[in-house]
Structures are given as structure tokens and as C-alpha cells.
Amino acid sequence: MITDxxxxxxxxxxxxxxxxxxxxxNVVFGKGNPNAKVMFIGEGPxxxxxxxxxxxxxxxxxxxxxxxxxxxxxxxKNIYIANIVKCRPxxxxxxxPAEQEECIKxxxxxxxxxxxxxxxxxGRVAAQRLISPDFKVTVEHGKFFEKGGILFMGTFHPxxxxxxxxxxxxxxxxxxxxxxxxxxx
Numbered sequence: 812m813i814t815d816x817x818x819x820x821x822x823x824x825x826x827x828x829x830x831x832x833x834x835x836x837n838v839v840f841g842k843g844n845p846n847a848k849v850m851f852i853g854e855g856p857x858x859x860x861x862x863x864x865x866x867x868x869x870x871x872x873x874x875x876x877x878x879x880x881x882x883x884x885x886x887x888k889n890i891y892i893a894n895i896v897k898c899r900p901x902x903x904x905x906x907x908p909a910e911q912e913e914c915i916k917x918x919x920x921x922x923x924x925x926x927x928x929x930x931x932x933x934g935r936v937a938a939q940r941l942i943s944p945d946f947k948v949t950v951e952h953g954k955f956f957e958k959g960g961i962l963f964m965g966t967f968h969p970x971x972x973x974x975x976x977x978x979x980x981x982x983x984x985x986x987x988x989x990x991x992x993x994x995x996x
Contacts, residue, residue, distance in 0.1 A: 816845045819920050823897055828913040831898035831906075837864035841893035841921060843886050848996065849989070850927040851875075851892045852918065853968065854936035855906045861899035866892045867933075871969030875933070878969075878983065882990035891925055893918060895940055905936050915940070922961075928996050930961055931989060934968025949978075953985035955992060964989060 824838045839856035842865050851867075859869035867875050867886075876886065884890050896906040896914040906914070922930070932938035938946040942956055942963050948971075956963045966985040967978050 816921075816924050819917070819924065823917045826897070826914075826917070829898075829910045831896060831900060831910055831914075834901055835898040836861045838897045839864055839866050839894060839899070840897055840917075841891060842866055843891035844889055845891060845925055847889055847891040847925060848928045848993065849884065849890045849931065850922065850925060850929070851890060851931045851933055852937045852941065853892075853894045853933040855894045855896040856899045857903050857970075858899065866894055867969065869970075870973055874972060875969045878986045881983070882986050882993075891921075891927070893921055895937055911936075911940055927961060929955075929989065929992065930963050932963065932965040934965075934971060937968075938965030952981060953988050955988075962992065964992075 820840045823840050826832060826838065839860045853866065856866060857869055857871075860866055866872075879885060879890065886892055895911050895918060897917055898914075900906050900910065930941065932941050935946070935948050938948060942958070942965055946965055948965055948967055952966045953964065964985065967982045972979050972982055
């Protein structure tokens with residue numbers, strides 16, 4: 812186990828464990844405070860993220876930042892954002908199970924170092940991988956599940972909210988529930 816965050820990042824940036832390394836521009840390791848109580852985890856980087864090397868910086872990231880701000884969270888101060896896979900899947904497709912399996916090792920090490928109290932899964936892929944394989948975002952969003960001493964919650968992926976704005980009020984309720992839960996820790 813690597814205990815130094817920068818060393819872990821450097822090792823991850825050299826990764827060639829799956830085919831995704833062949834088409835990446837940058838490894839998108841994560842961003843935020845490595846001492847955060849809350850981690851947000853998505854499925855994988857998109858085109859903008861791959862180009863810049865940071866998670867959630869496109870239109871979905873702007874929306875995510877608005878939700879975070881509404882509950883006094885900030886990616887540069889008190890949360891950490893990462894993804895299941897660290898390299899962009901071609902054409903922003905869902906990461907394949909084998910790709911997730913290879914890359915989840917990096918995320919596990921990030922979680923061990925950060926020691927978050929809460930992990931928020933952004934979207935179906937992350938929630939099904941980290942909470943339950945049969946997780947239904949439209950039904951179970953905003954609910955907390957305890958696993959290994961960490962509280963997990965699934966919510967809508969910001970990109971999905973841009974495609975279906977009718978779910979934005981439900982997502983805001985999820986963030987308000989997160990704020991309330993944080994206030995009890």
C-alpha cells in the first residue's frame with residue numbers, strides 16, 4: 812500500500828494496465844483536498860477532463876460546482892473528486908468491466924489515504940460499482956448506505972442532469988441531504 816498521495820499519483824500516471832492508456836491525453840487522477848471528509852466519484856473522464864487532466868471541468872462540472880456551492884462545499888477546499896477509471900474511454904462510452912477492474916485499485920488506494928466519511932457516487936456506473944450492482948439512481952438516489960465504516964450515497968451524474976433537467980430538483984435534494992448528514996458527523 813502506498814501511503815504518500817503524490818507517490819500514488821505519480822505511479823498512477825505511469826499506468827498501462829488496460830487499453831485506455833493508448834488513447835489518453837492525460838491521466839485524470841483526481842482533484843481536491845486529500846484530507847476531505849467527502850469524496851465524489853464518477854465513472855471516468857470525458858474529453859475536456861482528458862485534455863486538462865482534471866475531473867468534472869466541462870458543462871457537467873460547472874453544474875456540479877453550483878450544487879457544491881449551495882451546500883458550502885468546494886473542490887479546491889473541502890472535498891475530493893475522482894473517477895472509477897483514470898483515463899477517458901473512447902467516445903465517452905461507459906468504462907468496460909475489465910477497465911474498471913484494473914483501475915479500481917488506484918481508487919481504493921485514494922480512499923485509503925483520504926479516509927472519507929462519505930462517498931457520493933455520481934451516476935449509475937459509479938453507484939453500481941461502489942454501492943450495489945443493481946443500484947437504480949432514479950429510485951435510490953439520496954439514500955445512504957454504510958459499507959466498511961463509510962457512508963455511500965448515489966445521485967445523478969451532472970451530465971445526465973444536463974440531458975434531463977427534470978431531475979435537477981431531486982439532485983438538489985440529494986445535496987441538501989448530504990449537507991444535513993455532514994452536519995451530524
